[in-house]
Amino acid sequence: MKPHIRVVLADDHPVVRDGLAAMVNQQADMEVVAEAGDGDEAIAVYERHRPDVLVLDLRMPKRDGVAVVQRVLEINPKACILVMTTYDGDEDIFQCLSQGAKGYLLKDAPRQEILSAIRAVSEARPYTSSSVAAKALQRMGKPSLTQRELDVLQLVAQGRSNKDIARRLSITEGTAKTHVKAILTKLDAISRTEAVAVAHKRGLIHL
Template identity: 50%
Template structure:
């Protein structure tokens, strides 16, 4: 029998972690070697457990899934990261892909799809939820000069949540001047003149979601 794939489950909801572990236990080639409640814990466990693949949620306390993905891959580039989340906004997808995630799956995916995605990621493929794949394809077809960057989408997402420039700067660890520059680029790319119009246009195009 071939070596089993060692998995680390990272999610801030205990019920989700328990459910995933129970689901994966029935597969002879898959083995959950650890659980993490946030990104920081996932980074620490990867140092000691050296799993083959991490099932990574995105939005968690302490350290989110994107930051954890970047840190894990910087220290252990051989580990595969498969994002498993409820979020499918362009900002979430882009940030995860740019961080080096091997694949992106939504939590409502059938279990057989999850199992197949794990094995595909370990085989060097990049499994993507169909909805996620269509979003990425749409971005590929968008002229580069009109496509918002991952950081610009992050800024716009926070604007949609009602954050001020100062709050955005603090949350993204950038200066207020940089926030203003990002907003100017966003306005130009979306063909709008202010924050409200930018959010409205982004929601209409599916770039962000409330």
């Protein structure tokens, strides 16, 4: 018999935490040792309990999943983190995985998949749901936006004009146009509004 897998849950929805806790605690080989409701708590709780697996919601208050993954791996480079989110197509997923998260899971996954993902990650084996793996392949080759372009995209998505964007970023309108043009090219869009639609679909922007 293997020793228990000690699990920490981090999710801002009490309902989801309860659901995961119920599932996990029903298993003979694992148990929930602590829960957290936001990013900061997640880090604190991880440090205190040093669990075998950290199950982490990507979208959380205070500090989002990406930041938590980063910080936890600073604390313990061997940490086993399983990232969960509601949406596929979230760009942040890939950031998490490339930063060293061991697995990724959609919230609408069936019970069995969730449990086997936790078991896999607890043994430091990577786990990635097939739909995410497919997305990762799709994303391959496609050009990524620079930080500056993401800044501009954010403002474009808020409905700002080029002139307005220029003012806010302290650059000329011409430069703003240059960035927007680059965004349109990289996202393969004809207009800024279409670019926003594409960016939304790819999870490059939230809200």
